[in-house]
Amino acid sequence: MSSTHSNESYRPFSLPLYRQPSPSACAQHHLLVLQRPADELSPSLQDFVQALPRPIVLSAADDDFDKHLDTLLYAAPVGSHLYVLGDEAFLWKVHVTAQGAGMLSEEIDLIDCGPARRRVFCVHCGLVQTGPVLAHLNCAGCQVQLGVREHFSQRLGAYLGVCENPDQPYAEVHP
Amino acid sequence: MMQVRISGIRELTPVIREFTLTALEGPLPGFSAGSHVQVHLPLGSRTVRNAYSLTGDPADTRHYRIAVRLQEASRGGSRFLHEQARVGDTLTLSPPANLFALDLTARHHILIAGGIGITPFMAYLDSLERRGDSFELHYAYRQGLTDAFSDELLARLGHRLHRYDGSAGQVMDLKTILTARPMGSHVYTCGPQRLLDGVRAQAAALGWPAARVHWEAFSSARSGLPFRLELARSGRKIEVEAEQSLLEALEEAGMSIPNLCRGGACGQCATRHLQGDIDHRDHCLSAEEQQQFLMPCVSRGCGTALVLDL
Numbered sequence: 192m193s194s195t196h197s198n199e200s201y202r203p204f205s206l207p208l209y210r211q212p213s214p215s216a217c218a219q220h221h222l223l224v225l226q227r228p229a230d231e232l233s234p235s236l237q238d239f240v241q242a243l244p245r246p247i248v249l250s251a252a253d254d255d256f257d258k259h260l261d262t263l264l265y266a267a268p269v270g271s272h273l274y275v276l277g278d279e280a281f282l283w284k285v286h287v288t289a290q291g292a293g294m295l296s297e298e299i300d301l302i303d304c305g306p307a308r309r310r311v312f313c314v315h316c317g318l319v320q321t322g323p324v325l326a327h328l329n330c331a332g333c334q335v336q337l338g339v340r341e342h343f344s345q346r347l348g349a350y351l352g353v354c355e356n357p358d359q360p361y362a363e364v365h366p
Numbered sequence: 367m368m369q370v371r372i373s374g375i376r377e378l379t380p381v382i383r384e385f386t387l388t389a390l391e392g393p394l395p396g397f398s399a400g401s402h403v404q405v406h407l408p409l410g411s412r413t414v415r416n417a418y419s420l421t422g423d424p425a426d427t428r429h430y431r432i433a434v435r436l437q438e439a440s441r442g443g444s445r446f447l448h449e450q451a452r453v454g455d456t457l458t459l460s461p462p463a464n465l466f467a468l469d470l471t472a473r474h475h476i477l478i479a480g481g482i483g484i485t486p487f488m489a490y491l492d493s494l495e496r497r498g499d500s501f502e503l504h505y506a507y508r509q510g511l512t513d514a515f516s517d518e519l520l521a522r523l524g525h526r527l528h529r530y531d532g533s534a535g536q537v538m539d540l541k542t543i544l545t546a547r548p549m550g551s552h553v554y555t556c557g558p559q560r561l562l563d564g565v566r567a568q569a570a571a572l573g574w575p576a577a578r579v580h581w582e583a584f585s586s587a588r589s590g591l592p593f594r595l596e597l598a599r600s601g602r603k604i605e606v607e608a609e610q611s612l613l614e615a616l617e618e619a620g621m622s623i624p625n626l627c628r629g630g631a632c633g634q635c636a637t638r639h640l641q642g643d644i645d646h647r648d649h650c651l652s653a654e655e656q657q658q659f660l661m662p663c664v665s666r667g668c669g670t671a672l673v674l675d676l
Contacts, residue, residue, distance in 0.1 A: 219573040270573030293473040293550015
């Protein structure tokens with residue numbers, strides 16, 4: 192680490208930053224995707240949601256949420272703006288879907304307002320796991336014990352998990 | 367720099383000529399769709415460099431193709447290519463550069479061409495067809511004057527081509543073209559400044575983010591009045607002739623200024639000025655930036671003597 196950076200000020204470039212929510216001034220259509228019902232949001236976020244002009248609202252609590260999300264995003268015209276409210280893992284799951292539909296990062300607002308949960312990508316087998324914020328976890332796909340790096344991939348919407356100890360890749364004796 | 371031979375000339379319309387250029391030896395450098403080359407044109411004692419989009423298939427490195435519109439008000443570059451260039455002649459080119467590349471993440475490409483602004487899209491079409499991408503082309507022209515590729519494109523593109531003949535009063539409705547387009551669409555426009563301004567304004571009004579809107583200005587240096595120039599660091603004094611651009615005068619004086627488009631769009635040749643009245647003619651500097659910089663490829667001194675930080 193460079194001597195000009197103290198430990199506290201060092202922030203890896205790839206870590207996501209979340210803006211304060213505000214309605215897009217130029218968008219014609221406002222798409223709102225909620226992880227939790229709107230009445231469970233904080234008062235300031237409820238104000239934000241109410242300030243959106245004629246939003247199309249989709250809630251993760253609805254049946255067939257993934258299918259409806261695909262339909263909404265692929266049918267949206269250019270000029271739409273997407274707002275996603277939820278925990279970090281949910282935000283990036285929706286972000287990945289939206290990018291697949293052709294949305295640009297500047298057309299998406301992620302509003303982090305849930306318990307600390309994140310997605311981790313295993314660089315060994317490619318599995319993305321969702322869970323609480325932990326420095327280590329065992330990959331459910333290949334059982335390698337992963338150290339979770341402070342390195343975030345916007346394309347994958349996940350932190351990168353890398354084998355913690357190459358001399359002993361498995362936390363437990365592996366068959 | 368590279369040498370090419372004019373191996374073919376086609377008169378596409380009374381004012382548009384297409385040139386096929388072949389390397390004197392070996393293959394030509396590869397290029398991506400939307401690239402241009404600078405053609406060095408000997409005009410009397412001076413050399414003028416004009417940028418032309420490459421219209422040929424980017425996969426073909428045996429030939430380059432350019433299409434040149436005769437510019438009545440030009441300083442002679444296009445007139446030279448229309449009236450003096452012959453098959454077999456040798457020309458000097460600067461290697462291709464691209465300031466107008468396709469966005470390969472797009473799900474649909476909307477191409478909007480005005481007149482000779484069709485040229486970069488000719489190379490786009492080869493790339494888009496090869497990739498199997500979804501696209502449409504809107505092409506405004508004047509029948510019998512600037513309709514260089516109109517019939518050829520109709521045969522090739524069918525319903526993906528939308529033609530607007532200005533001489534028959536057909537007008538392109540940008541609002542219809544840009545309304546309710548599928549997510550993942552990108553729009554690209556090349557042609558006269560009022561078309562570019564129209565596309566950008568309409569896209570912004572419909573909520574398109576700037577990253578989905580791509581344009582290439584189609585202009586080169588226009589002549590003006592002669593003016594005098596002083597270089598602050600060396601104290602040299604240079605006279606810029608009426609038919610010469612400031613950039614050309616600096617090059618003639620042995621200065622090497624980075625440049626790509628020579629049309630006031632790419633921003634490469636921005637030079638700090640210290641004194642004097644300036645006629646800014648570029649499309650890339652903000653009003654604040656123009657307080658400090660000018661684009662010598664198109665802008666000129668006017669009035670009091672110009673002093674540059676060179």
